[in-house]
Amino acid sequence: MGWKNFLSNKVKQCGSITFSLHSRLFIFLSVLVIIMFIVIMMFFSLTDSFTAELHKTENFIIHEFSNIKRHVEKQYGDISAQAINLSKELSQSIENGLMDNGLHPSDLNNHPDVLEVILSGEFERLLGYLKKTKSSGIFVILDATVNKHLEGAEYSRAGLYLKNMEPNVLSSAEPYITVLRGNANIGRSRGVRLHSQWSMEFDVQDAPYYSLPLAKSRDSTLPLSRLYYWSHALILPQTSEEVMLCSIPLIDSSGTAFGVCGFEVSAMLFKLNFMPNNSVYKRMFCMLCPAEESNLLVGRSLFSGSYAAFNNSKMSSDCLTYTNGSSKLYKYRQISGKNFVGIHGLVKLYPNNSAFEDQKFALALVMPQEDLDSFVSPMRMRFIILCSMFLCIGIGLSFLISRRYIKPVIEGLSLLKQDSINNNVKTNIQEIDEIIEQIREKHANKSLLPEDLFADFIHRVKTLTPTEKIIFRYYLEGKTNEEILSQMYISLSTFKTHNSHIYRKLGVSSKNELLLYIKLIKKSGLLSEIV
């Protein structure tokens, strides 16, 4: 029950709280400002002003991504098509060359003496293809070795690998070509230098670009156009640059594969050809990588973008696990815990029914999450801070305006308190001056009030009988009913009868009203009139 009383008291107290006019006006104005603030925020919210920067970024990334993806698919498609043509030409040319020597491609491994001649004969063809294809290297690997008696000869394969050291130079009139693999004499006889990481033969011990197309061509009846293979980014033995290789089997007229040929896309070529527009997002980068379930295999990717981005993302053999974010962009998480944001999509490198159709590659355009945050958050923060400042300034102005507005009222009150109202005093605020005037007039009338109020009452007192006057006097003296009864020796019923006569004659309805009159008369100094 205690808490009910407490609440009841509090409610009563609240009901009795008085607010100054200044406070009331300040509160009204503040409420107005807050309502305006809420309306503005709702407007910005409905018009997506808070997320405008994020949407702008999303659209920018999506647009950039679709451009690069189209470009990648076109270039990789062209290289694939050229690989098919190259394979057809090389297969036929090598077979014809061998036939001139009374040999067949299957005899290659037993006739190492013809390897240099055969490969040297294909140099110009390879160079021609390299020049007309937007690739950084071209190669042919024969299923044969110069010396099958050497240790490790089972993994050593003869071939020729020409590398364009300047694949980004548009003018291909004089490309800077080196021989990465192949007999040194083939290059030297044409004034072509050996690559600094030259070896005579290919090491195919762990070379899916060699073994897979060969194996597929031997195990299936698919046409040549369904047998080319794209490797993930890899570093060839004894080299240092990452490359992606497109390889396709060499097949003789009897349908037997006797080697592979193909093209290279180096890390530098990829970087220069597919550089994302990082004028705004400096660390945005693009990567072409194998995709498995919800992972992008970073360690087997080619990158374009700044080296800084490359460095941030190139974490050995780990991967980016992606999840759908609330926006149009994906969120990526690296094993190391680093977060990225961006977009990716599968790139179609193979035709339908290809032997390697199951192999998925994805192109991704991403940037570190912190970069997006550092770009979008300050914009949002500045917006919120400006809105908050608008709110604070609004409330501050409400305070100042309400104070200034109420100033004449306070001055008017001050004049009233000083009791110096006269006709000369004015606040020059029409309504307040009218109030002062009204008060002045009422004040002038108020001086006659006590006598007017009590004249009738005093006159009525004189109509009381002697007994009634005695009782009335006892009331004047402040005696209680019990005291009056004991002193007058009358019965209670007689006392009540007298009292009812007194009330009727004096025009009051209760003892309390009677006592109030007596109190006011005493205060007005008119007591002598009724005694």
Added chain:
Amino acid sequence: MKHIFSLLTVAYILGLFIGCSEEVSVELKKPVTLNMWHNYGGQMKNLMDELIDEFNNTVGTQKGIMINVTSISSSSALHEKLVSSANGDPGVPSLPDITTAYPKTALILAQEGLLMNLETQFSDNELKQYIPRFLEEGRLHDGKLYLLPVAKSTEVLFLNKTIFDRFANETGVTYDELGTFEGIIRVADKYYEWTDNQTPDQPNDGKTFYMPDSLFNMAQVGFAQLGDEFIKDGALNPSSPVFKRIWDSCYIPSVLGRVVLFDGYSSDLFKTGDVICSTGSTAGVLFYPDQVTYADNSKEDVEYVILPYPIFEGGAKVAIQRGGGMCVIKSTKEKEHAAAVFLKWFTEPAQNLRFTASSGYFPVTEKAFHDVMEKEIESLPDNNIKKLLSTAVMMQKEYDFFIPPLVDDFDNIQKQYETRLKEAVLKAKAKLESCSEKQKRDMVYKEVLKNGLEEFLKQ
């Protein structure tokens, strides 16, 4: 009035707030990306990549500078590309913001007014940190500094120790004989004979012993060793008796197959054991293979000896100072400043030593060269680099270093000299090969060897 003042104060603070945020965003929004071309390949490329990554992620991030490598070429290809770009040739990319260059390339660009004077971005105190002789090479035609040394090299003598020891054991030749060019030619004669004797059934199939990587440098330094100038008054100096001496030491052994003049680096021929001795840049050390691959694909592990640059008998100990530097292409003030920030960072001892210590280059600041490198040679993991730096440090103490003169058309003079010398050798060889009879052959030998220089000079 009081209220107006308060409002103005609020407005001022608000203005300050907006102003500050704008300044920060300008810095973040407008970082400078600098395109760079360089000629560091193989392991040097990896080192360069590492350092650029480090810069981009540290100082670059702090200062809004990003280096982006857009081309990596050999020094000769880079030279052609830069000159073509400067000329605005079609199909060639526009000039980068920073590039490595040799003085001859930098001179062409500087004469076109394309290079920034580095003194506008480097204070005198900063420049004093660099080895003066290295810095001197970067002061071009008008005395202004256009080329900042980042890694320097000289030429030394590389020798395939494994094969040479085999040869020396049977013939008694010594390393000391390789101290002079004349000694090298004598050893080359013996080597030809020794290798020819390996295959008694195939006459005249002896192997070449020596290759100078740069015929032009050999001639320039040879002149300097013998107290004369190879290029005088902007042209070759054939009237000097030194000219014939140097000619004879190149031309005759080349025609005889003791020395090879090859369009490429000697390290190419080392890969197949076709040459076992060369003079070349210390910076080429990483290109010398650990294995020699023979025609049957068999391989042999090999070791090297790195000896001081040979001298012509009676000459002074002089070697060439090589290695380019980095130039900044004139651009906006922001880009020029950003390029200077990178170059200062890149040539700080810590970075400079990382870049040079494992590559055969020398650091370019006094502190890095004398205080650190000389003391830490023994701790290097690569034996060839260790040998190389020991030789180079010894040469720094005993040799004078020759800086090629910068003359107009330098590039063309070099090209003409090397091309015509090689052509003369090829012509003479062809003449000899056309002779079948020994007596006739000996006669043609004498004639060819005698007349080679005269024909060369007539051209």
